[in-house]
Amino acid sequence: MSDTDTVADYEVVVVGGGPAGLQSALYTTRLGHDTALVDRGGGRAAMMLDTHNVIGVTEDTSGNEFLATGTEQVESYGGDVIRDLITDIERTDDGRFYLEGSSNAFRADRIVLGVGFSDKHPDPPVPRTGKGLHYCLHCDAYMFVDRPVYVMGTGEATAHVAMIMLNFTDDVDVLLRGDEPEWSDKTDEQLRAHPIDIVESDIDGMNKSDNGWLESFEFEDGSIRQYRGGFAMYGSNYNTALFETLGCELDDDGTVIVDESMETTVDGVYAVGDITDGHNQIPVAMGKGAQAGIDIHYQLREFPRDLEEIRAEGPVTETEVPGVSDRVQNAAASFEEAQAPPIEAPAPDATAEVDAEADAIEPPSDD
Template sequence: MHTDDEFDFDVTVVGGGPAGLTSALYTTRLGLDTLVVNRGGGRAAMMRDTHNVIGVGEETSGNEFLQMAREQVESYGADYVRGFVEDAAPLGDDPADGFRVDTGDDEYTTRRLVLATGFSDERPEPPLPRTGMGLHYCLHCDAYMFVDESVYVMGTGDSAAYVAMIMLNFTDEVDILTRGEEPTWSDDTAEMVENHPVDVIHEDITGMSKDDDGWLESFEFEDGTVREYKGGFPMYGSNYQADLADALGLDREDSGEVAVDDHGRTSVEGVYAVGDLTPGHNQIPVAMGEGAKCGIAIHMDLRAFPRSTDDIAELGPVSASDVPAISPDLMATAVAHEGHAAGPRAAAEDVEGEAPADD
């Protein structure tokens, strides 16, 4: 069995999106040596603007948001590696033995593993507008943009029909574009569509026009008709980035997500999953909340103190030499950080406040 100092890290997070970075933020600030391995890209990185994240304005792009988050996590002492995790596996039969993480170039051992690998959206065939300029993947993020505008929804299944009907809450001009395919939605959904003011356009798209800024203006269809749209939503499903989850034997839901409890624990002890890889709303604030709960749960699982009565009976009382349990590197970073009670900010407040009395 490994001892704590035999591990390279307490926690390794695979994925550098909002969920993964928030997990790393919490584990690092709660005294656990943390590594983030991120291959780059992802759904959040595709955002032209940031919506629904309180305190973050529309002018912030996804890449800017993620860069600020990464810098914040690193400032607290987490390690960040740009790379692709090719394999992850237990080091032994006991979860306490930890895990091996292989990036191809390097190999790390870790006590706990967090998967935040997300999913990618299925894209329809072109012609298509640019993502974020008429092509959008999140109704809850972007419906506000299309209040009182003409909107399309692409797809043939129940999800496409439901999104189209939901958009009637925001605008009275909604079309479903089946792109030449027959609808596959249920009879119940078909009856609902027939009783809502939604047009179903069966002809495929043959061309499109954009305005001078690159935003979608209209689609041209096989029958020669042209319909104007400000934007819309393709609904063709999701590809979960779950190769590592499958290699580790994690249970998955019928719909493809990794099954987790309310704190991100998976069916394999010591492995957690957060964000778009798990069930729930695919929203940045939701992902951040999942990351926070996961980070706190890992802290509670791994923290050295309080030592239980059983452990006291086995190991003896906690001595002064046992504390604190934080690693020397994290301790040095914390003490020097501007957020520390004795850090630069506190020193600045001392300067601005009342001068100390003379001896």
């Protein structure tokens, strides 16, 4: 158990403040459930220099700006956002969950884990992420229309991403960096039937432009190749330690198995975002987060009360409603007050002003 003096009690604790976790916390908070979002900071979304493919969010919005706006939204509706790293979770005898953090401890009826994964990075020299080194084909392929691009790696994904990039540009290289390809013979035949150069030599140096973007790579064989940028395809490290502690089942690819409501194989434990199977995209992650939030609401909401319970204990009384906590009620009242337009004083009557001015004019003298 925790060394902290107190354990904070919530209906829902969301672990991970990426797009999926934020969306889950937004839904459970607005649907009336005491919610805490516990975030260690960082993550893949925070690395984005620009935000792509999200309706209503412009390209000049950085990942940190996007996440900050989401955090402010959760807090404005009454959710608590806490910076901490959850290191352990266990199920208690009463069926709830105890979460141990580096500085805090929590109890919850339901937990949502949006802890994602980390991309495996290539060895240097490579450009800065977002300035010529990219990991998301669907996010960033548009940036390379009619531009020279590389795909770095040796596996099946490398070959297929390289072929896909021919939809956007006619100048695509696969960079093996001195390693042997690991894709299948069938994939090798398919790849070599496309106009793609396979560069076997490793990278020896890199040149960048004044704005920090990649300009070219220098190779050990003495060649220099220019690129606008490219994709590193070395796989992912899924953050599954908490799921394994709870006994959640994993798929063969390392992702967490969930049902259509994003609930894992352990009741009350939800997985959202990139830790689950599917496209690693912000809108997709947000959809998963919303689905988990709605399902949790169905499970936790007080009303409608089950007919069997009504028959056994009687009808719902007025003192039992509404079915949200004082914390949520107070937050909702504060939110409505903040959103309400200011009350303006009524405009003065123009006719009355004219009459007042007329009364102030002195009549002409008889002199």
